[in-house]
Amino acid sequence: MKLVRFGNAGQERPGVVDQQGRVRDVSGRISEWVGEAIDPASLAALSATDIASCPIVLAGVRLGPPVPTPGKVVCVGLNYADHAEETGFELPSEPLVFFKSPTAICGPTDPIIIPKTAEAVDWEVELACVIGRRTTGVSEREAMAAVAGFGVANDVTERNWQFERGGQWSKAKSADTFAPLGPWLVTPDEVGDLGSRRIWLQKNDVVRQDSLLSRMIFSVPRIIAYLSEFMRLVPGDVILTGTPRGVAYNKFDPDYLRPGDLLRCGIDGLGEQRTQVVH
Numbered sequence: 001m002k003l004v005r006f007g008n009a010g011q012e013r014p015g016v017v018d019q020q021g022r023v024r025d026v027s028g029r030i031s032e033w034v035g036e037a038i039d040p041a042s043l044a045a046l047s048a049t050d051i052a053s054c055p056i057v058l059a060g061v062r063l064g065p066p067v068p069t070p071g072k073v074v075c076v077g078l079n080y081a082d083h084a085e086e087t088g089f090e091l092p093s094e095p096l097v098f099f100k101s102p103t104a105i106c107g108p109t110d111p112i113i114i115p116k117t118a119e120a121v122d123w124e125v126e127l128a129c130v131i132g133r134r135t136t137g138v139s140e141r142e143a144m145a146a147v148a149g150f151g152v153a154n155d156v157t158e159r160n161w162q163f164e165r166g167g168q169w170s171k172a173k174s175a176d177t178f179a180p181l182g183p184w185l186v187t188p189d190e191v192g193d194l195g196s197r198r199i200w201l202q203k204n205d206v207v208r209q210d211s212l213l214s215r216m217i218f219s220v221p222r223i224i225a226y227l228s229e230f231m232r233l234v235p236g237d238v239i240l241t242g243t244p245r246g247v248a249y250n251k252f253d254p255d256y257l258r259p260g261d262l263l264r265c266g267i268d269g270l271g272e273q274r275t276q277v278v279h
Contacts, residue, residue, distance in 0.1 A: 001047050002184040002271075003033055003149060005064040006057055009107070012064040016051050017184055023057040033067050033185070035235050038132045038148040043187055064107040066151055066185035067130055070236040073100040073179065075155060076223055077169070079216050079242025086245050095218045095226050100155065100240065101174035108182035108273040112156055114259065115175045120159040121257040121277075124243035125201040125209050125265040127194070128153035129220055130185055135233040143224035146233065149185035150194070152267050153240050154201075154275070156180070159249045159256070181238070183271040191269065194220065199244060201265035203255075209246030213267070216242060 005012035006023055013027040014037075029046065030037045037043075077096040078084040084091050114121050132148030155173060162172030173179075195214030202208060218226070223241060227233060248254040257263075257277045266272035 001043060001187045001190065003066050003187070004182070004184045005033065005066055005068070006061045007064065008062065009064060009110070012068070015057055016054070018051055022059070023061065024051050024054040025057050026051070026054050028054065038067070038130070038235050040132050040145065040148060040188070043132070043148065044189075047187070062107060063109065063183045065105050065181040066183070067181075067236050067238070069102045069105060070238050071102065071234055073102050073105070073238045073240065074227055075100050075173070075240040076218065076242045079218055080211065080244040081215070081217060082211070082245035083243055083247070086247070087250050091217065095223055097227065098169045100170060100179055103176060104174050104179035105181050105238070106177045106179065108152070108180055108271070109275060110177060110180065111276045111278045112180065112257070112263070113175070113177045114257065114277065114279055115158070118158045118161070118175070119256070120249075120254065122157045122159050122248045123201055123203065123208070123257065123263055123265070124155040124157060124247055125199055126153045126155050126243050127199065127213055127220075127241045127267060128181060129224070129239040129241060131233045131237040131239070132235055134235070135224065135228050138225055138228045140221040140225045143221040143228070144188060146224060147188050147220070148235070149187045150191055150270055151182055151185045152265060152270050152273055153238075154180045154263065154265055154273060155240050155243060180273050180275050183273065186270050197268040197270070199267045201246065201263065204262055209244050209265070211244035215244060
């Protein structure tokens with residue numbers, strides 16, 4: 001299934017994308033994509049019901065992030081070798097973990113707002129993984145059973161805040177709208193082989209990032225198992241799994257984001273975002 005949330009910001013309702021690509025309103029069955037509703041067993045049971053009997057949502061409705069504000073957004077840095085090389089860092093021997101404020105999350109077509117003191121706002125298209133059940137101390141073999149679904153994310157980052165303001169990553173990545181998520185969350189049964197999928201980003205119609213998920217250093221099961229050693233993962237938690245080569249940072253003349261820029265990014269089979277940059 002493809003899970004969505006539709007409607008005005010702060011008033012979204014849960015929906016499912018049907019076989020014809022139409023959004024169906026499932027708010028009569030599910031109050032929100034949280035807690036037990038996104039447990040893999042609950043999603044499998046919902047998938048077995050007649051979704052076609054749910055009301056069709058008007059075409060063109062705004063899609064919000066496919067899950068509401070999570071308890072935490074956990075990020076993995078430098079998870080593609082080519083990105084580590086372009087940013088000048090050594091390859092990590094273990095997943096490099098940091099956090100992004102949950103309040104940074106917005107919808108897949110909501111504008112990216114450049115904060116007042118920001119001067120070096122960069123892009124990072126990433127695979128997002130949403131946890132569907134309480135998870136602690138799992139093995140890699142057990143890890144995928146905890147996944148509610150996968151989606152597209154953009155880990156927007158202010159590089160001056162990241163490297164010139166105390167060397168602390170989370171504050172560089174946590175401004176409002178710095179985490180567009182969606183358009184939908186695709187359940188694992190529909191995703192199949194992740195590794196063969198292309199991940200890409202265009203800035204003003206020019207391809208800037210173009211890679212395959214198979215090029216990640218640490219796989220999704222490895223990341224989940226690793227995180228679960230150190231923290232409890234709960235339903236709705238979002239994990240961002242790293243970005244490939246092609247960001248603006250460390251270029252000879254970095255072309256950071258400016259008002260009026262248009263970003264398109266996506267992952268094959270997981271959807272596409274289209275976001276305008278504004279002040």
